[in-house]
Amino acid sequence: MSLNLSENEIKCLKEVEFWRLSKEVNKKLEVFLYDIQHEYEAILNDSSNQNIQFLSSSHRKVSKGNNYKGLPYLVLDYPAIFDRKNIFTIRTMIWWGKFISLHLILKGKPLNDLKSAIKSKKSFLSDKNFYFCIDKTPWNHDFSPDKHIQYEVLTDEIFDKQSENFIKTGKYCDVIGFEDWQDFCTTNFKNLIYTLK
Numbered sequence: 001m002s003l004n005l006s007e008n009e010i011k012c013l014k015e016v017e018f019w020r021l022s023k024e025v026n027k028k029l030e031v032f033l034y035d036i037q038h039e040y041e042a043i044l045n046d047s048s049n050q051n052i053q054f055l056s057s058s059h060r061k062v063s064k065g066n067n068y069k070g071l072p073y074l075v076l077d078y079p080a081i082f083d084r085k086n087i088f089t090i091r092t093m094i095w096w097g098k099f100i101s102l103h104l105i106l107k108g109k110p111l112n113d114l115k116s117a118i119k120s121k122k123s124f125l126s127d128k129n130f131y132f133c134i135d136k137t138p139w140n141h142d143f144s145p146d147k148h149i150q151y152e153v154l155t156d157e158i159f160d161k162q163s164e165n166f167i168k169t170g171k172y173c174d175v176i177g178f179e180d181w182q183d184f185c186t187t188n189f190k191n192l193i194y195t196l197k
Helices: 007-014 017-046 109-120 122-127 156-162 175-195
Strands: 062-068 071-082 087-095 099-107 131-133 148-150 167-174
Touching (some): 017 062, 087 109, 109 122, 122 175
Antiparallel strands (some): 062 071, 071 087, 087 099, 131 148, 131 167
8 A cells, every 4th residue: 555645745744843843832822821811810809790709710721632623722711610510611712723712601500690691791792892602512612604693693582592502602813913812811801701790
């Protein structure tokens, strides 16, 4: 059996420097997420939001992998509650070649407790250019039109139907805007915390 490689595939096989460099970039991205978590923690601690006083700030893990829809990624879930029935997280995700995003994901008791607060902030979320997930699962994080719609076109009927199982709302900033990532993260973390009041 012969191995057939195109010219571009041979170049890829010979590539060494990119993989060395990508490890360094990944280390820097991981440090960035841990640093931003400290900023989130300060925002959460300063919040007077009674609706989220149940949240623990003990979760401190950056997850990473090499194959989210074919590309590497890093994920920070903070704050985070995950059990068999309940989910509350604000997920910060860096998706190589695509963007950094923040998503609020709720399911179970947090969903039931906070649904009306989020629904009441529809105008606020529209003004801040957030998206609402209309997918069947909360674990698709791209912003394609078949998975997310902008709040300005979100109807009460769509919200009510979708929020029977989970709510996911989010926003993203392209990779080319990486200089703005810190401000993007802290500003939109504050916006999401405000949404829960």
